[in-house]
Amino acid sequence: MTAPGSELTLGILGGGQLAQMLALAAIPLGVRVTVLEPDPQAPARLCARHLCAPYTDPAGLDELAACDAVTLEFENIPVEALAALEGRVPVRPAGSLLARSKHRAREKQALREAGAVTAPFEVIEDEGDLHGALDRVGGRGILKTSELGYDGKGQARVNTDAGLRAAWDALGRVPCVLEGFVAFEREVSLGVARSPDGQVAFGPLVENVHRDGILRTSVFPAQVPHGTPAAARDMARAVADAWGLEGLMTLEFFVLPGGQLLVNEVAPRVHNSGHLTQDGGGISQFEAQVRAVLGLPLTDWAPLLPCAMVNVVGVDGPDGQPLTPDWAAIDALSGTRVHLYHKAHRHGRKVGHVNLVAPDADTLHERLASLEPLVP
Known part of the structure; x- marks a missing residue:
């Protein structure tokens, strides 16, 4: 197994904020990072070598192929790039795991095969699949596109057969x-x-709250x-082993x-949801992914202190102008640390996050109650 400081190189497909934070975690380990990303204003350009080209660019892929390993920061990488x-x-x-996780039907089937428990589901690929599908999942459901949906996009709640048919039409009659x-009761x-040699490590079980699908x-x-954290780890290990994971993945759960x-x-x-590991003590999820991808020694990365994260999302006010967080008040709160992505404002776009740390859970929730109103 390789040790930190041995001048390793890591390629990343994608250059957004996750690639930026992966690169920042790699630097102290002596790892040089190259990202392939077509956006000239990619956040990761600030801390990594930026190849500004399409994901399928042959010259850019040659540069990544010269690295010790390649990872990714988002799922929708063209299959042609992975094949190259x-x-x-x-x-x-691996590309095989990506192909499974980016397609909801294949993902859910593979989760069940690995022994994980999912909500009841039906695959909708043509008009004939609509008949009786809602009854088979319990009479109420959420129709989601099999690919490309994120942050609440590409989905619709349905509770009647007519509503299901209308939702499928509205989603473009694509596979769902x-x-x-x-x-x-809650989402976690x-x-x-x-690692490539089968060593497994876990992050913390984190509780999540969504607003408008984000x-x-x-x-x-x-x-x-x-017993819930241990049960989550057991299920995550089973999926990681069954899928032959090399690197890092995150499982989202419903708690009944x-x-x-x-x-x-x-x-x-x-x-x-793992951004709070940056400031809670111990290593972060970003260092964990770098370590796993490059075969460096792994350790669990649960924070040492209670901590929280609040997303900073672009919000437009009634006059159409951006609403800005009260940065001065945020900085004045004990335990806060701001992480900005250097992205231009756009309504609904994640442009940063604020991490919050406290000595105990009660103090954390008090501070969180003070922080939330400061972020639109």
Whole structure:
């Protein structure tokens, strides 16, 4: 196994804020990072070598193929790019895992095959699949496109057959998954990393709250029954082993009354809910992904202190002008640390986050109550 400081190189497909934070975590380990990203204003350009070219650019892919390993910061990488790298450089997670996790129907089927529990679901690929599908998932559900949906996009709630048909029409009659409605108590997430030699490590179980389909706050520790974190780790390990994970992935769960867990979605990368690990003590999820991808020694990355994250999302006011967080008041709060992505304002776009740390859970929730009104 390689040790830090040995001048390793890491390629990243994508150059957004996740790539930026991966690169920042790699630098102290002596790892040089190159990102392939067509956006000339990519956030990662500030701390990594930026190849400004399409993801399928042959010259750019040649540069990545010269790295020790390649990882990714988002799922929607063209399959042509992954095919061009296959056999030339380790891509972690592998393209086969990416193909599974980016397609909701394949993902849910593979989760069940790995022993994980999911909500009831039906695959909708043609008009004939609509007949009786809503009854089979319990009479209420959420129709989601099988690919490309994120942050609440590409989905619709349905509770009648007519509503299901109308929703499928509105989504463009593309392949979808109809998920049965789940009366969950809370949403949580957990990261799992696995190195090429099979070493496994876990992040914290984080409690998440969404607003308008976008993650608003994440809090550690999650308020769940005593055995729930261990159950989440067991399920995450089973999926990581069954899928042959090399790198890091994040599982999102619904917690049912009594603590039972259902896997909702899987992201084959670091996750928005794990940003709080940057400031809670210990290593961050970003360092964990770098370590797993390059075969460096792994350790669990749960924070040492209670911590939380509030997303900063572009919001337009009634006059159409951007609403700005009260940065001075945020800076004045104890335990806060601001992380900005150097992205231009756009309504609904994630442009940063604020992490918050406290010595105990009660103080954390008091500080969080003071922080939330300062962020639109």
